[in-house]
Amino acid sequence: MKTEQNSSKGQVNSGNGTGQKEKKKSFMTMQRRNSLEAFMFLSPWIIGTCLFFVNALISSVRLSFSDIVQLKGFVMEWVGTKNYEYIFMYDINFMPTFVSVVTNTLINTPLVLVFSLIIAMLINRPIPGKGFFRTCFFIPVLLGSGYVMAQLLEIDATGSVGVGIALPQVLQEMLGNTMVTAVQPFLDRITLILWKSGVQIILFLAGLQGISSSLYEAAKCDGATQWEMFWKITLPMISPIILLNFVYTLVMYFTSSDNDLVGYILGQVFQNTQFARGAAMGWVYFLFVFVLCGVVFGVVRLGSKANE
Amino acid sequence: MNVLTKQKEHMRAAVVKGNVSQMAAAKSKKFVVRFFYYLVLCSLSFVFLYPFITMIVTSLMSDADLINITVKWLPSGFRWSNYKIAMEQLSYQRYLKNSMIIATAATIGHVISCSFIGYGFARYKFKLKGLCFALVILSMLVPVQTIIFPLYIQYSKWRWMDTYLPLIVPTFFGYGLNGAFFIFLFRQFFMGLPKEMEEAARIDGCGAFRTFFKIMLPMSKSSILVATVLSFVWHWNDYFEPNIYIRTAGKRVLPSRLPGLYALMDTEDAMDLVMEEDGFTFNKAMLMAGTFLVILPVLIVYAFLQRKFMEGVERSGLTGM
Numbered sequence: 001m002k003t004e005q006n007s008s009k010g011q012v013n014s015g016n017g018t019g020q021k022e023k024k025k026s027f028m029t030m031q032r033r034n035s036l037e038a039f040m041f042l043s044p045w046i047i048g049t050c051l052f053f054v055n056a057l058i059s060s061v062r063l064s065f066s067d068i069v070q071l072k073g074f075v076m077e078w079v080g081t082k083n084y085e086y087i088f089m090y091d092i093n094f095m096p097t098f099v100s101v102v103t104n105t106l107i108n109t110p111l112v113l114v115f116s117l118i119i120a121m122l123i124n125r126p127i128p129g130k131g132f133f134r135t136c137f138f139i140p141v142l143l144g145s146g147y148v149m150a151q152l153l154e155i156d157a158t159g160s161v162g163v164g165i166a167l168p169q170v171l172q173e174m175l176g177n178t179m180v181t182a183v184q185p186f187l188d189r190i191t192l193i194l195w196k197s198g199v200q201i202i203l204f205l206a207g208l209q210g211i212s213s214s215l216y217e218a219a220k221c222d223g224a225t226q227w228e229m230f231w232k233i234t235l236p237m238i239s240p241i242i243l244l245n246f247v248y249t250l251v252m253y254f255t256s257s258d259n260d261l262v263g264y265i266l267g268q269v270f271q272n273t274q275f276a277r278g279a280a281m282g283w284v285y286f287l288f289v290f291v292l293c294g295v296v297f298g299v300v301r302l303g304s305k306a307n308e
Numbered sequence: 309m310n311v312l313t314k315q316k317e318h319m320r321a322a323v324v325k326g327n328v329s330q331m332a333a334a335k336s337k338k339f340v341v342r343f344f345y346y347l348v349l350c351s352l353s354f355v356f357l358y359p360f361i362t363m364i365v366t367s368l369m370s371d372a373d374l375i376n377i378t379v380k381w382l383p384s385g386f387r388w389s390n391y392k393i394a395m396e397q398l399s400y401q402r403y404l405k406n407s408m409i410i411a412t413a414a415t416i417g418h419v420i421s422c423s424f425i426g427y428g429f430a431r432y433k434f435k436l437k438g439l440c441f442a443l444v445i446l447s448m449l450v451p452v453q454t455i456i457f458p459l460y461i462q463y464s465k466w467r468w469m470d471t472y473l474p475l476i477v478p479t480f481f482g483y484g485l486n487g488a489f490f491i492f493l494f495r496q497f498f499m500g501l502p503k504e505m506e507e508a509a510r511i512d513g514c515g516a517f518r519t520f521f522k523i524m525l526p527m528s529k530s531s532i533l534v535a536t537v538l539s540f541v542w543h544w545n546d547y548f549e550p551n552i553y554i555r556t557a558g559k560r561v562l563p564s565r566l567p568g569l570y571a572l573m574d575t576e577d578a579m580d581l582v583m584e585e586d587g588f589t590f591n592k593a594m595l596m597a598g599t600f601l602v603i604l605p606v607l608i609v610y611a612f613l614q615r616k617f618m619e620g621v622e623r624s625g626l627t628g629m
Contacts, residue, residue, distance in 0.1 A: 034432060037516045041428025042440065044421050045491070048481025053447050056455040056462065063458065122349055134618055136353035139360055142541055142606050148566065148599055194355050199538070202621055206534075209622040210500075247448065248489070255451040262453050269457055270552075282454035293449055 064280035076276075083280035093264060094281060101261045102288065105253040108193055112249050113242060115190075116197035120204035121234075134205075141198035196252070200245045207241035208234070243300055247293055254289050261285065367391070367596035374593060387593070394598035398565045404605065407562040410475050410550065411543040417479030418490050418539040419532055425482045426494025427520055431506075448488035456552060463553065474553045475543075485542050485549070490535050497531040497624055498524065530620035537610065537617050544606050562602050569598050 039046075064083055066076040087094050123133050211234065219229050235242075255262060265285070269278035361381075366374075367390055369383045394400075429441060463474045478484040482491055505527070509519045525532075547563040554560050610617070 035434045038428055038432030038434045038437075040516070041424060041432065041520075044480065045425040045428075045440075045444075045482040048421075048478060048483045048487075049443060049447070052459065052478045052481065052483045053443075053450075053455070056458040057450065059458040059461075060455050119352060122345075122352075127345075131615070131618065133349055133353055135614060136356045138610075139356050141538075142610055143360070143545075143603055148545070148563065148603055191355055194352070206621045206624045210624075244492070247445075251449060251451065255453060262451075265453055275457055279454075279457060282451070282457075286450060286454045289451070290449060 060279050061283065063276055064283045067276050079276075083277050084284070086277060087281055087284060094261075097261045097264055098285070098288075101254075101259055105250065108189070108196070108253060109246065109249045111189075111193050112197045112200060113245055115193055116200035116245070117204050117238075117242075119194075119197070120201050120208055123201075124205060124208045137201050138198055140195045141202070196249075199252075200249060203241055203245055203248075204238065207238040211237045239300065239304070243296070246296055250289065250292065254285070363596045363600055366593055367394075367600050369593045371593075390593045390597040391601065393594050394569075394601055397569055397594070398562070398598055398601060400562075400601060402558070403560065403562040403565055406472075406559060407544060408605070410472050410561060411540050413472070413476045414479040414484060414543045415536055415539040417476060418484065418487060419535050421480050421482045422487060422490035422535065423494045423525065423528065423532065424520070426491050427498050427524060429491065429495045430498035431503075444482075444488045444491055447483065448486075448492070452549065456549075460552065469553060470555050470559065472554075472559075475549060479539075485546055486539075490539065493535060493624070494528070494531055497528055501527060530616075530623040533613060533616050533620040534624055537613055540609055541606050545603075566599065566602055569595060 063076065065078060065080060067079045067082070069075045069077045119137055123130065123137065215233050215237075216229060219233060224232065253259070265278050265281045268274045268281065365381060365383060368386045368388070369390075370385060370387045373383045429437070429444075459474070463469055468474050468477075475484070479487060482488070501524070505523055506519050509523050514522070545563060547561055550561045551564050
């Protein structure tokens with residue numbers, strides 16, 4: 001590293017174009033030094049990407065177009081799109097599971113976002129008992145996306161294991177059976193959605209806290225109503241969080257362990273030893289998620305351009 | 309914040325208006341608004357707390373309490389022996405140790421590496437930066453399930469199978485469970501911090517690394533806390549990857565013991581079809597005790613960090629884009 005004085009000169013000079021002499025003098029120009037430092041900060045990530053990501057990604061793609069000829073040493077043979085054809089033409093389980101998982105996710109994701117935003121706005125106020133409520137809404141995160149939550153929330157027809165879900169049980173006591181059977185599917189879904197939105201609430205809360213209150217004050221002075229303020233200030237300001245939450249929710253739903261399709265793919269790989277087919281299924285699945293996120297990113301970008 | 313308060317009150321008022329006459333005095337209107345506000349909050353938090361409380365209450369019930377339908381919220385006595393049985397069934401101490409090692413090491417890895425990388429993304433401009441960041445986002449999108457098999461082969465080539473290395477080492481390189489999420493979190497946070505502090509340090513002759521470790525890192529306590537809590541909780545609850553990489557039963561993590569416990573109860577349930585109440589209910593208390601024991605360490609960690617965590621969330625500066 002050169003001394004600070006030197007490089008700060010470089011910075012000044014490179015701006016007005018007379019710094020050629022200075023630049024020649026030291027090999028380390030400001031720009032070069034900058035990229036070197038950037039490289040050093042990113043080096044763990046670069047190593048990680050090579051070792052744990054790109055590598056696996058490429059061999060997974062290759063595997064999905066191949067067949068394993070010899071299990072020992074994993075000798076692969078290129079077979080083209082055979083695995084993909086199998087998935088769409090012959091596999092009778094994949095498509096129905098895929099469609100049901102996707103529909104479920106597409107219905108649930110917007111609902112999760114709406115509910116978590118509403119809850120975040122409710123607990124964003126300085127009220128007595130704020131800490132208690134915030135902790136309440138964080139409990140689902142603590143209990144995890146894993147087995148514990150799946151068991152606690154299990155909607156079980158036989159009522160064998162799950163503790164049961166709050167709303168239906170309580171309502172059953174109050175309203176009686178006929179009424180409950182009518183609204184139960186709806187309430188079940190709402191409860192499950194609320195339970196899946198712990199992290200999203202936290203992120204929205206962080207976002208809402210970041211909006212400067214002077215914006216609201218200014219709007220108020222100009223005579224904006226609360227309703228307008230929500231649409232014109234709150235929503236645009238937290239739109240990056242909405243995007244982050246959307247991606248997070250989508251990925252959470254698509255990869256959670258209680259997802260049928262994930263179970264099916266893993267069954268193909270680790271029980272039926274259909275490695276290549278499993279990889280192809282994984283890719284069909286991932287491409288769908290990817291396209292979906294791409295569409296959302298595109299829409300958001302278009303929307304922000306239109307706003308400008 | 310006061311503005312937001314009023315905003316909510318106003319919105320609620322608009323709802324209430326239909327019922328309460330518009331003539332109502334401002335004071336009573338305010339009271340009604342507040343009442344409804346708390347009603348909504350309480351009923352929402354009830355949905356969240358219900359399974360949790362039921363779990364704790366059930367775990368302390370005796371056989372008689374479990375059969376008795378009238379006993380719902382308050383058992384006649386606390387039966388702590390349920391916990392003793394559950395602990396034995398889970399081989400608690402041994403698996404607790406395993407889980408602790410993985411979750412702690414991985415959390416440390418995530419905090420160190422992701423703050424480092426996130427700083428690089430936040431403060432430096434360089435060629436291909438857009439591409440690099442797109443890759444980070446991509447690694448957030450790719451489900452583990454898509455690349456788990458090549459990774460599995462890779463780790464078995466490296467002889468990492470049946471060790472904790474596949475779970476811990478990637479976290480030190482910004483990968484692992486939700487690694488990209490933490491990079492993103494730290495990037496957002498550092499982008500929101502003013503540059504003046506660093507510039508002052510650099511002018512005084514402080515190198516890039518020293519600036520980061522001595523100045524930026526101490527300033528980012530709130531984000532570190534958020535990352536610590538989330539990373540610890542996620543690693544603790546994750547049992548998908550551990551189950552794939554760890555084959556020896558004795559090395560597995562605590563949550564992976566739960567399916568076994570639940571299966572134990574199911575089989576007994578099936579056997580006692582006739583007198584299902586007894587066979588089933590006795591186990592249920594024990595089962596809930598076991599479930600509670602599994603998440604207990606997470607609850608303890610959170611209880612200690614709760615206040616700071618919420619402060620950290622408030623200051624994480626996610627909107628400072």
